[in-house]
Amino acid sequence: MKNTKNRWLIAASAVGIHISIGSVYAWSNFTNPLIEEFGWTSKEVQFTFSLAILFLGLSAAFLGHFVEKHGPEKPGYLQRAFSEQEF
Template identity: 50%
Template sequence: VAFAGVMFHLMIGSVYAWSVFTNPIAKQNGWAESSVALAFSIAIFFLGMSAAFMGKVVEKIGPRLTGTIASFLYGTGTIMTGWAIHQNSIWLLYLSYGVIGGLGLGAGYVTPVSTIIKWFPDKRGLATGLAIMGFGFAAMLTGPVAQQLMASVGLEQTFYLLGTFYFVIMLLAAQFIVRPNLALSSITENSISQKKGTRLTRGPELTANQALKTKSFTFLWIM
């Protein structure tokens, strides 16, 4: 499950390599670089907006299904980016890479993280940190690969190939991102509490509005 989560984040983390494409797209289509860069900003905006509510969706329909949806959205958005370049349509670029791809990013970001922490209740920080590491590490891998592809097959075909690759890998990884059995989770938590010589304690359950008013939320928001 942890490895599948890392692979998932390696795929969606490729969004941070957008700067590799900015200049080639602008030159080929005669667009301003700032206009092309806006597609990245839209994608990150929809990443944040969709991630804000995807946690509840993951809990409701399960990580495997949300992971599958994320693979469709991000893969389709990347492939459609190549089509937008072919059609010389900046608005189609914003829709494909920005909106559709951004929604896939949000769903793909939350799904592994919210699931992995349930498998490692005693090492939640380490487990989620490793998964998110894939998200940040992806740009270093995607950049050279994308440049190689653009030089060999062309700009549009690069997005077709990358989008297909992202879709396949994410779809396969999503099948392994599943929630642990509840009984197993209970046994694991009990064993952890026995090792520590104390019972696990949980903080008070807060509503969304109550959580927004806490000092912890304010501190995290400032960070």
């Protein structure tokens, strides 16, 4: 196993990944405020959550091969970049 030069960057990326995944579990806290603030229906808010879960599952399924081929570091950086864009 080759030595990794920047362990702190990997650790920071892992923390960022876990924080962004945690936003999925905190979604229910935002449901009522989104409905009240924007006047959306419950169905519209639930559809948004459904899309997030769908793409979470699809990305896990399709990026599994990429992780096996390139290791976890590059996909981790990619996921972190995409998660930062959603905020």
